[in-house]
Amino acid sequence: MRPLLLKGHTRPLTFIKYNVDGDVLVSCAKDHRPTLWYADSGERIGTYKGHNGATWSCDITRDSTRLVTASADSTVKLWNLTTGECIFTYEFDIPCRSVSFSLGEEFILLTTDAFMGTPPAVRILKHSKNVEDIKQNDEVLYIDNAHPGRITRAIWGRLNEYFLTSCEDGMVRKFETKTGKLLKEVKLHEKSIQMMTMDKEGYTIVTASLDKTSKLVDADTLEVLKT
Template structure:
């Protein structure tokens, strides 16, 4: 008899989850939602460690630096905030003209980037601050601000070595923006609709993009070469790459037809697992009562988490069979 560990349910948000993020060691899991709260949890048992309080609007994005010292959040209250991870103290408040959609620390933890929405007559900007220069923070003056006139950025991550940011746009385009000059280094357009999420592999050589065009795609970080495609019947809200297996996990919606036929006890919204090399789906995990908005693998690859429109974050530990599984080619 194989004991399948039960998923851990994290109940700390009153509205839908917008992003979840593990720190580098994976002992902490950060979650943000449309209810103004940023939570941090112990990933091993689902205990809540604390909250980062201060935002007054939906929080769209969260990131944590390399040594888990600082946390960065971006919100619809037109601000990006820097927090002390351990104490929850707000260290910096960067005000913007529109909602902050994406944010992230580079590998050194010294440079932050965030992008703002195109709304209320304001442009979409990709902003870069150097945290080692307190003057930039004080004057709210980024050392680099890149306007994106045509199509706003909907997802963005740092590339390897902190040289550029890989941004996905609402028209499905991908761009590499240099963090030094602000130039577009490379572009790719493989998706036909908005890119909802971008996540890198653990060694930063590849990234996976999740799109409204019902697919997720694997790319090379440096060359932006398109490597693989994973197709579904629904828009993909989020996708992540396993750090130890050739697997990707994807989360999204479900057929509207199936919504009415669900049993009330178990949510029917599924996380879907694909083999990264063969592009074949090999498993699904049910559990959420609404579309899955974000997925993340634990850095050790032994568990993954998903955050849903239902306001719950679920941590799933894989059973032993998962690690022995071989896809028949």
């Protein structure tokens, strides 16, 4: 794959997400406007207009029809990936950080930042392909007592049975989805974990940290396989 230089944002990038087919990607930045690009040529397809704060992360449905974005403006927005139309907005009173569709896309895993005395939290929101069935404040799980600092990323585990969070304290935590029970926590880094992602089969994760290391980790045991 030849390297591409994509120019379109006016402020620093925060997140990049390819669709499953790998033919398009979405970039998020502090300039409020997520942007859609062709992956092979780097041509900009368009921007998603509606956020009033930095967009920290995004995810794309497997059929590449819908995009979800999380923003510092305290909203999570659902978009038509192709047309750029905003089809629904989840509204909160605290900055939103990380978003991820579940397997089957019935749920959205969301993290929110600490703000005005409210602790950092993990939320699971209901999602539906039918927009009329999506509702505000429709949460099936809320955890606000497990993270002492900012949650930088949250990702689903295999079959949605658990999810993992990374934090600015260098910890990765594993939670049971149905109950929210903390199953395991391991300190993997000496400084903030900036990014965490899982392989397609769901067996390993990769972390990247401000301590200048990246680790390959077993997703079940959280044992470090390689640094």
